[in-house]
Amino acid sequence: MSDDLQDLYQEVILDHNKRPRNRGRLDHATCDAEGYNPLCGDHVHVYLQVEDGRVTDIRFEGSGCAISTASASMMTESVKGKTLEEAKELFRSFHAFVTRDKVETDLGNGLGKLEVFSGVCQYPARVKCATLAWHTVQAALENRTDNVSTE
Amino acid sequence: MSTIVTAMESTRDHTASAGYDVQRIRADFPILSRRVNGKPLVYLDNAATTQKPLAVMDAISRYYRQDNANIHRGVHELSVRATEAYEAARTRVQQFLGAARPEEIVFVRGATEGINLVAQSYGRPRLQQGDEVLITTMEHHSNIVPWQMVCEQTGARLRVVPISDAGEIDLDEYAALLGPRTRIVAVTHVSNALGTMNPVWAMIDLAHRQGAVVLVDGAQAVAHVSVDVAKLDCDFYVFSGHKIYGPTGVGVLYGRKELLDAMPPYQGGGDMIRSVSFEKTTYGDVPYKFEAGTPNISGGIGLAAALEYVQRIGLEAIAAWEHDLLAYATAALTAMPQVRIFGTAREKASVLSFVVEGVHPHDVGTILDREGIAVRAGHHCAQPVMQRFGVPATARASFGLYNTREEVDALVAAVRRVIEVFN
Numbered sequence: 001m002s003d004d005l006q007d008l009y010q011e012v013i014l015d016h017n018k019r020p021r022n023r024g025r026l027d028h029a030t031c032d033a034e035g036y037n038p039l040c041g042d043h044v045h046v047y048l049q050v051e052d053g054r055v056t057d058i059r060f061e062g063s064g065c066a067i068s069t070a071s072a073s074m075m076t077e078s079v080k081g082k083t084l085e086e087a088k089e090l091f092r093s094f095h096a097f098v099t100r101d102k103v104e105t106d107l108g109n110g111l112g113k114l115e116v117f118s119g120v121c122q123y124p125a126r127v128k129c130a131t132l133a134w135h136t137v138q139a140a141l142e143n144r145t146d147n148v149s150t151e
Numbered sequence: 152m153s154t155i156v157t158a159m160e161s162t163r164d165h166t167a168s169a170g171y172d173v174q175r176i177r178a179d180f181p182i183l184s185r186r187v188n189g190k191p192l193v194y195l196d197n198a199a200t201t202q203k204p205l206a207v208m209d210a211i212s213r214y215y216r217q218d219n220a221n222i223h224r225g226v227h228e229l230s231v232r233a234t235e236a237y238e239a240a241r242t243r244v245q246q247f248l249g250a251a252r253p254e255e256i257v258f259v260r261g262a263t264e265g266i267n268l269v270a271q272s273y274g275r276p277r278l279q280q281g282d283e284v285l286i287t288t289m290e291h292h293s294n295i296v297p298w299q300m301v302c303e304q305t306g307a308r309l310r311v312v313p314i315s316d317a318g319e320i321d322l323d324e325y326a327a328l329l330g331p332r333t334r335i336v337a338v339t340h341v342s343n344a345l346g347t348m349n350p351v352w353a354m355i356d357l358a359h360r361q362g363a364v365v366l367v368d369g370a371q372a373v374a375h376v377s378v379d380v381a382k383l384d385c386d387f388y389v390f391s392g393h394k395i396y397g398p399t400g401v402g403v404l405y406g407r408k409e410l411l412d413a414m415p416p417y418q419g420g421g422d423m424i425r426s427v428s429f430e431k432t433t434y435g436d437v438p439y440k441f442e443a444g445t446p447n448i449s450g451g452i453g454l455a456a457a458l459e460y461v462q463r464i465g466l467e468a469i470a471a472w473e474h475d476l477l478a479y480a481t482a483a484l485t486a487m488p489q490v491r492i493f494g495t496a497r498e499k500a501s502v503l504s505f506v507v508e509g510v511h512p513h514d515v516g517t518i519l520d521r522e523g524i525a526v527r528a529g530h531h532c533a534q535p536v537m538q539r540f541g542v543p544a545t546a547r548a549s550f551g552l553y554n555t556r557e558e559v560d561a562l563v564a565a566v567r568r569v570i571e572v573f574n
């Protein structure tokens with residue numbers, strides 16, 4: 001495998017693609033949202049259970065490429081147990097990380113395992129694949145806030 | 152499946168296309184010598200758009216350097232020259248398609264606009280509640296949505312011919328769907344997602360017996376098979392310049408003169424009128440009444456150069472060459488147990504759609520791209536085809552007149568790499 005291909009398809013990504021974590025529906029979800037990338041047909045449905053401002057459980061369903069499947073899988077692992085504020089912050093740093101200009105290198109700090117997506121920024125056509133699940137979880141959490149405020 | 156047959160065909164055609172000087176042809180396309188991601192470009196996305204030969208770029212450049220002016224409206228020398236070049240382009244298209252007269256050639260932006268024009272100018276005034284428009288499962292979205300729109304506007308019903316597992320239309324099923332209420336049949340000549348070449352002559356004949364008119368979408372056909380609209384006896388035929396080595400933004404609608412004459416204009420504006428007053432405007436004759444506004448003059452001129460280029464090589468020779476490539480590639484990919492090919496019709500052109508087991512087509516596309524190989528990965532604007540075969544997307548290699556067996560070898564090696572990466 002050529003080097004930058006290896007950067008993109010790191011072992012961890014291939015592993016999450018093959019055996020996605022937290023896959024499936026969540027009965028009793030308190031909020032959920034669907035994300036769709038019309039350009040490539042990737043589709044993801046994220047379900048969350050939020051209690052006292054904290055994500056206590058999260059799952060996803062959907063079909064997509066290795067990058068989008070692995071990203072959804074790892075997103076669920078990273079978001080589980082986080083407060084809503086922490087989850088939003090994580091989304092912001094992840095987004096900045098995969099859309100960064102190659103020269104900046106220090107942005108990944110604090111992302112931990114998610115740094116395996118560092119190769120994505122070299123593939124502009126694939127950034128959307130990496131961020132789809134994150135945009136979707138954002139949407140789900142924002143809906144929830146709406147629901148809460150109308151209750 | 153038919154591995155052995157394909158391999159035999161491949162040998163036969165390889166000898167048949169001896170004498171085809173592909174290296175000389177490649178030299179006409181400057182972009183083919185560039186590198187992508189450090190590798191020589193292997194351009195196998197010809198169904199999306201083709202590369203342009205120098206002859207086309209030179210014709211456009213010459214026009215802008217020497218003759219640029221607006222057409223049909225100036226007495227001055229340049230306007231006369233521009234008008235002549237544009238009308239000569241129309242005649243070139245007429246001859247290319249075997250149309251009876253140049254007025255039957257309407258310049259449009261592309262196949263999409265041609266279909267919309269027919270849906271709105273032919274379909275909308277005629278279709279009534281209960282009438283039927285018949286299309287097929289393998290249409291490109293641009294030959295589905297305009298018909299859905301006009302059906303919604305008129306209360307007509309859209310009906311769809313199914314396709315087999317091989318990606319073929321069964322003529323009996325087609326005939327059964329044709330009825331006295333069928334007003335329009337719209338069918339692709341060659342499928343962009345499957346490569347199927349449809350028996351359009353038989354479909355046209357059957358439709359005419361029911362009194363329906365037929366639009367053939369030739370977007371994927373004209374670069375690969377010689378078309379004669381008179382022999383086909385079709386009513387409308389559309390194609391896009393950019394898929395036959397010409398520029399983007401220009402395309403062709405062929406329409407039978409009686410039909411075009413009877414249709415109202417599609418858009419209003421300059422160039423399409425005979426006289427205008429606030430009380431009454433009379434429209435110009437065909438084709439001008441469908442060509443409102445300043446057209447894509449350089450595009451028409453570039454398209455004519457592209458058609459001339461293709462005709463000089465000869466569509467028979469091109470078809471034989473590409474058929475060999477397709478058979479060679481099909482045999483190689485069929486031999487890989489992890490690869491599934493979509494579209495195994497007996498008559499095919501140019502297109503090889505496939506998936507690698509357990510690997511999403513986007514990942515295939517990215518890995519191929521790293522090897523300098525350009526293919527399309529996605530639904531190919533033919534989502535009903537994807538639904539029919541139960542996949543979200545496929546990878547698609549599509550061949551043009553400049554591709555080679557070595558490039559097919561590169562494709563096959565890269566697909567092997569995909570399998571390695573995802574083992």
Ligand SMILES: Cc1ncc(COP(=O)(O)O)c(C=O)c1O
Pocket residue numbers: 198199260261262263264291293294339341342343368370371391532
């Ligand atoms: C079969 C078919 N019809 C129509 C079109 C639309 O062509 P254009 O986008 O040039 O109008 C395409 C383009 O992909 C096609 O493949």
